[in-house]
Amino acid sequence: MITNGFTYVAVLVFLAAILVGAEKITKWKFFKFIPPVVLLYLLAMLLCTAGAWDMEATSAAYGAMKNNILYAMLVLMLLRCDIRKILKLGPRMLGGFFAASFSIAIGFIATYAIMNSQLGVDAWKSLGALCGSWMGGSGNLVAVSNALGIGEAELAYALVVDSIDYSIWVMFLLWAISFAPKFNKWTKASTTTLDEVCARLEAEEKEADKHITFPGLLFLVGGALLVSALGQNAGAAINGVAPWLDKATWTVLVVTVVALIAAVTPIGKIAGAAELSNVFLYIVIALLASRASLLELTEAPAWIISGFMILAIHGIILLLLAKLFKLDLFTCGVASLANIGGTASAPILAGAYSGALVPVGVLMALMGYVIGTPVGLLVAKIMQMFA
Template sequence: MITSAYSFVALLLAVAGGLKLLEAKSRWKIFEFLPAIVMLYFVVMLMSTFGFWQQTEVINQAYAQLKQNILPAMIFLMLLNSDLRQIRKLGGKIILAFFAAAISIGIAFILAFILFQSALAEGAWKTLAALSGSWMGGTGNMAAIQMALDVPDASMGYTLLIDSIDYALWVMLLLALVPYAKRFAKWTGADTSQLDEVGQNLSSDSKQVSGDQTTSLLFLLAASLVVSVGTQQLAEWLPTSAFFTHTTWTVLIVTVLGVLAAMTPISKLFGAVELSNLMLYLIIGLIASRANFAELAAAPTYILMGMVILLLHGLMMLVFAKLFKFDLFTCGVASLANIGGVASAPILAAAYSRALIPIGVLMAMLGYIIGTGGGLVVGKVLSLIAA
C-alpha cells in the first residue's frame, strides 16, 4: 500500500501515461467510445476502491495542493488557443448556432433536473452543474466548476459516466445523420453556399505556433503557475457569497486572463496544448483517487437523465434550425462543439468536408471560453430549484 506523496503522484501519472500510450498505439475499439481520459478515471477509481494507497496526511496534503494550484494554470493554458479574433471569422449564423446549442443545453439540464430531482441524491445539482460545464465546453471546464462549487470527488463518477456513455451515443447519431444534410437543408430553407468558403479562409488563416520548444515550454509553464498563484491571491481580496467563493472568483479571473492572453504573442508559443493536457490528466487522476465504485449505485438514473438532456437539446435545436434556417452541418457541429469539444467537433466537420474542419475546431475553442461561466449559471439555477 502506498503511503508517500511522491509514490502516489507517480502512480497516477504512470496510469495516465500507460493508458494514453495504449490508446495511441493499439487499435482497441473501446477507445473509440471511452477515451483514455475517461478510462483513467475509472481505472484510478478502481484502484482507490481496492485501497492501492492510504490517505495519509502527506498524500492528502499533496492532493489538495496539486489540485488547487494546477487547475487555474491548466485553464489559463487551455484558453491560449481560443483567439476571439479567429472565432469572429466564423460568421454570424455559425456563432448564433453555437450559442443556440449552448443555451438549449442549459435549458435541457434545468428541465431534466426538475423531472428527475426526486430520484437524485442531495446536492446532485453540483454534479450536474459540472457536467453542464463539460457539455458547453470540455473536461477542463468540468474540473473548473467542480473546484468552484466544491463538488465531492465521489460524485464525479456520475458525471464521467454520463459524459462518456451518453456522449458516445450522441456522436454516433450525429455521424449517422450526415447523409441527410441536403434533405435537412431543404426542410429548414438553409443556404449552404458560404460554408466551404468560410472553411477555406480559416484554413489559410490558421495560427501557427512558433519558438524554441524548450524555451516555450519553460516560459508557458512558469507563466501559468504565476497566473495560478496571482489569481488565487487576488480572489482572496474579493467579496464572497454562498455561491461566489474565493475559488469561484479564481476560476473566473483566470478565464478572463486566458482569453486576453490568447490575443497576444504568447499564444503563438509552442506547448500550451501539451502542457494543459498533461495537467488535465493529472487533475482527473487526482479526482478519481477520492472516488469509489460503491458510491455509483444510482448510475442508471443518471445515464437515463443524460439521454433526456440530449433529447431535449436535440428537439430545441430542431426548432432553432427551422427558425434561423440552419443547415444540418451547422446544427451538428454547434452541438458537438459544446458536448464533445475539440476532440470530436472536427471529426463531424470532416464527415461533411475536410475544408470545414477549422470551423469545428474554432467552435470547440469557443466552448472553452463559455463553458465555465455557462456551467456556473446553470448551477445557480439548479441550486435555486433544489432549495
C-alpha cells in the first residue's frame, strides 16, 4: 500500500503516460472504443478499490494537487480560445443546458416517488440538497441543506450517492465521446457551427508559429500555475465580501477572465499550450478517479440504486430531447456534466472534445450555480408530496 503522497501522484501520472503511450505505439482499434482517458479513470478507480494507496495518508497530496492543477489546466486550455467565436454557440448550448436541468429534476421526482419507502423518513430533504448539487455545485448543496434544516448525518447517504454515481457518470460520458459521429447522425444534429468554430481556431493555430521552445513552455507552466494560485486567493477574498457564490465559483470566474484576456495578447500565440493542457487534463482525471472507491457501493444500496435511477431517467429524457430538437452529443454531454459535475468536471469533458471548447463547459457550469439552489428547493417541495 502506498502511503507516501509523492509516490501516489507519481504512480497516477506514470499510469497516464503508459496508457497514452500504448495508444500511440500499438495503434490498437481497442482504443477507439475505450480511449486512454476512460481506461485511466477506470484503472485508477480499481486501484483505489484494491487499496493501492492509503486514502488518509495521501489526502494531503491530493488536496495540494487537484485544484491547483485543475485551474492551471483551465488557463492553458483557455489560452487557445477566442471567446467571441465561442459565444456564437450560445442559444443551442443554453437550450441543451436547460434540457439537462429539466431531465435531472424529473429524474429526482420520479425516483423519489418510486423509492421513497426504501429511503427513510425525510429523504426528500437530502435528495433536494443533492438535486441542488447536481444542478450547481457544493455551494448549492449547502444552501439547500441549510434552508431545509438538514444535519450532516442526514446528508451522509446523499454524499455517498454524489461520490459513487457521479464518478460512474463522468466515466460514461468520457467513454461516449467516441460515439459522437453516430449519435449526431441518429439525431440528425447539425454540427456546422460547432465544426466551423473548431476549424477556424485550428486553422489559426496552423498559420501561427507553432515551434515549441523551452522558454515558451517554461513561461506557460509558470504563468498557468501563478494564475491558479492568485486566482484561488482572489476567489477566497471575493467570496468573503460577495458570499452569494462560493470560493470555487469565484476562482473559476477570475481564472477564466484572466486567461481569456491573455488569449487575445501575444501570450495566446505561444506554442505548447495545447500539449501542456492535455498533460494537466490527464493528471486531474487520474486524481479525481483515485478517490472513488467501488467498495462504497456496499453502503446504502437503496440510495445508490436511486442515484443510478435518477441518472438513467435523466439520460433517457435528454436522449429523447436530443432526438426531438436535433442536439449533438457534445451539447448533451457537456450540458449534463455542467449540471451534475459543475465547474470541476464540465470543462474537462469539453476539453476532451476540443481544447477550444473549454469556455462552453465553464459558462454552462456557471449557469448551474444560478439555478441550483432555487430549483433544488422546488424539487424538494415537490418530492415532499410523495412522502
